[in-house]
Amino acid sequence: MFFILSKIVWFVFSPVNFVILVAGLSVLLAFTRFARPARWIALFSLAALGLMAFSPLPRAVIRPLEDRFPQQDARKGPVTGIVVLGGAVGIARGDIVLNSSAVRMTKAVELARLHPEAKIVFTGGAANLITEAKETEADGAKLLFEALGLDPARLILEDQSRNTRENAVFSRRLVDPKPGERWLLVTSAWHMPRSIGVFRMAGFDVEAFPVDYWSSGEVDDFIRPYSRAPRALEVADNGFKEWVGLLAYRLAGYTDALFPAP
Known part of the structure; x- marks a missing residue:
């Protein structure tokens, strides 16, 4: 139920979707006796969209999330296993498809080569709400990892999870991590x-190995506007989604802190 509800709620209240829906409402109201309020609603929608598309706001939203866990030295060992979360890979027309978070996958391969004794766990099923997917993210990960030369015997694929909580629960059941x-x-x-x-x-004790940074880490993150609206809107949407997700997961009891720290 949580998965279905989260999909529906976020479709409506995703910042970009919400602004577009509100703008559509203002158009409808413009042909009624509420034409005057409709103009103010349209103005609000345009201002909100412009703020997300061209201002430094998206970087300011996402920067604290990216600063929370520091980067690690990839060479530090030993490493028992590498858990890679889905959200970056899939299959379309029988071939591998990567999105803007593809570095999750390439970094996993880099770490696998630096630590040849480590298992590689990929966790990601199909998060479709309406249609039934023929392939899962794990299927795409298997194709990619094997194409890049990783030994299939090192791969552990979890293909049932639909969200981050299920990533954690199902991965722990699959690998049964031991103390130490x-x-x-x-x-x-x-x-x-x-x-x-x-x-x-x-109950899965993991070390954070963050990748795929969308802010530069420099002071100008808070003052430098975007020049390309599509990228800015993607960053804004993901940033706001994570803050809302943190609150929702805390309220649901899926985490024990509102903003987990190292």
């Missing part, structure tokens, strides 16, 4: 606080 083992968690830096929170609650 060292497991790295690879996901986007902006997604790491919520990920660490749910892995802790699931």
